[in-house]
Amino acid sequence: MSLRFDQMLNFATFDERDPHMIVSERLQYQDIENLKQQGTCGRGFDNGEIYYECLDCSPIRQELKNTNKVAENGQIYLVLCEDCFLMKHKNHRFVKSESGSSDFKCQCGQSCFMDKQFFCSYHQGYDKLKDIFENEQKQNEKLWNGVEQFFLDFFHLLFENMCELHLKKSQKKIKQEQLGIKTERINLIVELIFKKINEIIELNPPSIHFIPTILLKQLKKPIQLELIQEKEKDSTDDKWIRKINKGKKINNQLNILDYIFLLYEFINNQNDKLINDTFRALMKVNESFRQRFCESFIRNFRYSLREQNASIENYIANEKYLPACSFLIVEYICFNDIFNHLVDSLGVVIFEPINFLIEYIQKKQRSIAELDYVQYILLNIAFEMFRFVNQLKTLLQRFPNELISKLHLLSFTLFKSNSFEPTNEEPHQYIPLFVFTLLQYRQLEKHVLYCYINICEGLLLINDEQLTNKILPILIQNFKQTVNKARQFLDQKTQKQSAFCTASITLISHLPLLVALSERKIFSKEVISNFFKKNFEFENEQTKQEFFDSLHIIARSFQTFTQDIDLYSLILLYPEYLQNQQEKNFFEALRKSYQSFLFSNNYRVYDFLNLTYSIVLLEDKQDYKKNRKHILNQYLQEYLSQARQLNQGSQINPVKSQSINHISFTFYQQIADSMPFFNVFANSHQLYFPELTATENNEAKILVQKNIEEFIITNINSQKNSKMYIKDVLQVCSQQIYETDIVKKYIYGICQKNQSQDESQEIILLDEYKQKFYTRHLLRQEFFEIIETLKSVKDRFQDSKEEYTFLGSDFNLKNLFPYQRDLYKKMFLNECYVDQLVKLNCIQNMKIVQIQSVIYQIYIIIKLIKSKDEFELFSEEEQTKIQKIIEILKRDKLLQFYSSANSKLNAREKLVLYDLIEMNNQIYKYLQEISVN
Numbered sequence: 001m002s003l004r005f006d007q008m009l010n011f012a013t014f015d016e017r018d019p020h021m022i023v024s025e026r027l028q029y030q031d032i033e034n035l036k037q038q039g040t041c042g043r044g045f046d047n048g049e050i051y052y053e054c055l056d057c058s059p060i061r062q063e064l065k066n067t068n069k070v071a072e073n074g075q076i077y078l079v080l081c082e083d084c085f086l087m088k089h090k091n092h093r094f095v096k097s098e099s100g101s102s103d104f105k106c107q108c109g110q111s112c113f114m115d116k117q118f119f120c121s122y123h124q125g126y127d128k129l130k131d132i133f134e135n136e137q138k139q140n141e142k143l144w145n146g147v148e149q150f151f152l153d154f155f156h157l158l159f160e161n162m163c164e165l166h167l168k169k170s171q172k173k174i175k176q177e178q179l180g181i182k183t184e185r186i187n188l189i190v191e192l193i194f195k196k197i198n199e200i201i202e203l204n205p206p207s208i209h210f211i212p213t214i215l216l217k218q219l220k221k222p223i224q225l226e227l228i229q230e231k232e233k234d235s236t237d238d239k240w241i242r243k244i245n246k247g248k249k250i251n252n253q254l255n256i257l258d259y260i261f262l263l264y265e266f267i268n269n270q271n272d273k274l275i276n277d278t279f280r281a282l283m284k285v286n287e288s289f290r291q292r293f294c295e296s297f298i299r300n301f302r303y304s305l306r307e308q309n310a311s312i313e314n315y316i317a318n319e320k321y322l323p324a325c326s327f328l329i330v331e332y333i334c335f336n337d338i339f340n341h342l343v344d345s346l347g348v349v350i351f352e353p354i355n356f357l358i359e360y361i362q363k364k365q366r367s368i369a370e371l372d373y374v375q376y377i378l379l380n381i382a383f384e385m386f387r388f389v390n391q392l393k394t395l396l397q398r399f400p401n402e403l404i405s406k407l408h409l410l411s412f413t414l415f416k417s418n419s420f421e422p423t424n425e426e427p428h429q430y431i432p433l434f435v436f437t438l439l440q441y442r443q444l445e446k447h448v449l450y451c452y453i454n455i456c457e458g459l460l461l462i463n464d465e466q467l468t469n470k471i472l473p474i475l476i477q478n479f480k481q482t483v484n485k486a487r488q489f490l491d492q493k494t495q496k497q498s499a500f501c502t503a504s505i506t507l508i509s510h511l512p513l514l515v516a517l518s519e520r521k522i523f524s525k526e527v528i529s530n531f532f533k534k535n536f537e538f539e540n541e542q543t544k545q546e547f548f549d550s551l552h553i554i555a556r557s558f559q560t561f562t563q564d565i566d567l568y569s570l571i572l573l574y575p576e577y578l579q580n581q582q583e584k585n586f587f588e589a590l591r592k593s594y595q596s597f598l599f600s601n602n603y604r605v606y607d608f609l610n611l612t613y614s615i616v617l618l619e620d621k622q623d624y625k626k627n628r629k630h631i632l633n634q635y636l637q638e639y640l641s642q643a644r645q646l647n648q649g650s651q652i653n654p655v656k657s658q659s660i661n662h663i664s665f666t667f668y669q670q671i672a673d674s675m676p677f678f679n680v681f682a683n684s685h686q687l688y689f690p691e692l693t694a695t696e697n698n699e700a701k702i703l704v705q706k707n708i709e710e711f712i713i714t715n716i717n718s719q720k721n722s723k724m725y726i727k728d729v730l731q732v733c734s735q736q737i738y739e740t741d742i743v744k745k746y747i748y749g750i751c752q753k754n755q756s757q758d759e760s761q762e763i764i765l766l767d768e769y770k771q772k773f774y775t776r777h778l779l780r781q782e783f784f785e786i787i788e789t790l791k792s793v794k795d796r797f798q799d800s801k802e803e804y805t806f807l808g809s810d811f812n813l814k815n816l817f818p819y820q821r822d823l824y825k826k827m828f829l830n831e832c833y834v835d836q837l838v839k840l841n842c843i844q845n846m847k848i849v850q851i852q853s854v855i856y857q858i859y860i861i862i863k864l865i866k867s868k869d870e871f872e873l874f875s876e877e878e879q880t881k882i883q884k885i886i887e888i889l890k891r892d893k894l895l896q897f898y899s900s901a902n903s904k905l906n907a908r909e910k911l912v913l914y915d916l917i918e919m920n921n922q923i924y925k926y927l928q929e930i931s932v933n
């Protein structure tokens, strides 16, 4: 066949002037000398070889800068080999690296990745090559027309075969064996075509400008395939539907590229790679090809998925794969010229990758695979356009409703799908399946969250009041609708009595961004209240309560928050019950990744949820006793039920007992941990809160400084190594804080001032801070880790009079952000709740460890009361409440309990429960004081 193929090309390009020349001789480019200094470098790097990244010549870096973002760690935007770099980039900022196993290639000469001015003198890009080819084409028109016609005919033949096969396959009129043979034949044609294309480019390098024009041509002959645009019901969306018919038609809209994607299902892996290599080469050369390629892909990719039996670590899954060239879209879609072309040519179809993701997630089966490629590629394509402020601006201006509603729909779909419902299986059967699914979704979760962040920050950067006033109501409206939808969904679950917990909470967790965007003031009870008054027009008090109930219910369905199924505690405790060491290790690893998704500042799930729930608790005007899902109410109910069980002599489930401690821990985190505030608004504080840029000092500025200083001090003092440099401090701090720039800004104020403030300078805290330890800034860590750290701090600073507990050295209401202070008062300046706690504290027969969480809370309350002399922080009404609470605490039983609390601990407990012992002592000391007065 290959021979015949060559003969046909020969025939197609026959020229009577030179009847004996074969086609390769005709195509051969004569003036090779002239081609020097054209094109790109493309040099690869062996292991250990040096390459450079120039930080000044990359347009993407420039865009990122405009968007107020720093490049992600490890992300490289412009790779250059040593020769190319040294020639032209004098005085540019750069990173020099040693090549590992990556497949980077030098990008010198590629105009979309770097500024043309700085191409080295050997690689001058493809522009000149284009002129050369156009000349050549003029001189030899007949030859090149022949080549073009030849390829068009073969593509037509190929696509006809593919349509035919598709029809038979979809009507089940073909046997498996026949299907195999026909598919093979089709792939043979594909291979011949693309190999020939590459051969021609090799013989005649300037023709690399010619091939793209062929691929963008239409077929002049009728074919059985068409693509029809349909309006979707009840939406402004257009959808492109592929139809493969019995009758043939001429299509004037479809080009060769379109057909390739629309019929990609038959392409085998080998040809997939071949096509990808060819496209990759053409993309570099031709701007219009790049644009049309991306356009065609986005319109048609849903038909390009190929079914394959994939083997993933002993696990066979029948998966669908996207063409290899979809990675090219990931690479190119971030460029402005391509984005502009897509918006103009596709309109609202530009959101097709998001639409597809939503459908894909709805259908997805749980599987034990490390990575889901379809999801990974699509999310990279779908979200790239939200990254840069200019592109976002265009989208917000042209498709605000579509953009925002799709994002919310995606959040809602994840909320439902990235979730868990208990089954009758054993934990070792469902835990891995659940955790793997969650891990497959974590990048998507991160990107969805980024979208909300980028929209809100984008609006601030665009700084167009009219646009913001248009977008904010759409955001709020979608927020409300999604909350109501999620509530209905959860109500259905309750009706069916099926418990549900989710690992996806972006549908509500972006609330703090909305508050900040609307109010532009550091959060307090008042600011939050204004936000709701201004933006949420509730019909009456009851609809408002309904809405807040929904927010409680949704937030509490998140897995670290839920009480009904405490998967979090289960995964934490389960490995302890395993005998087999290998299994134990496996589960331990699962637990670690799970934990990292929930708590690390890489994903910021913890931060956004913490701040969101703080807002909900603050603005919810209902008495906690009336809301079954209110965290205080649930805590008390759960506790009483455990106490009852104990009294009846039954055992308490360890998972339950663990989870009650977690609820209690959540109170601490809401109130004391300031890191969520920093991480939610990472590197955009000044954008959101103009107070922070004021020239005169104000409370907001002082609070930011104070909190960051405490945070740095704590991190430095948590290290056992005495010698630290700035890079070590940043490294330690980066475990808790998303953006370390703010650490750099404040660190020198709390350090001894030596000569210079450069990197080689050892960091030494001022004497007054050397023994301080504000644990409240480390609360995202695991409970046990915190206690370990506290213990080691105490051991090291034995002579210290500081109190090393969860609330840490000189815990001071004044240093909390206003919303934290308000929340603290709202939860604990509540006689009724305190009364309940004191009663619980005094129940007979309870072991100390079982009331651990009550003790923590009593401790918090005492800390609050001790601040009562800071008069400016409390209103008169609040002072009266404090007096009443003091009276409640004066009960003899309570004093009695704490006089002997620590002596009731057994030896092992005494060793482990450092923090509890310390708190018992503190509480006892305080109760003694007030009993005397």
Ligand SMILES: [Zn+2]
Binding pocket: 054, 055, 056, 057, 088, 089, 092, 118
């Ligand atoms: Zn440069």
Ligand SMILES: [Zn+2]
Binding pocket: 041, 042, 043, 080, 081, 082, 083, 084, 085, 106, 107, 108
């Ligand atoms: Zn190079």
Ligand SMILES: [Zn+2]
Binding pocket: 041, 083, 084, 108, 109, 119, 120, 121, 122, 123
């Ligand atoms: Zn170069």
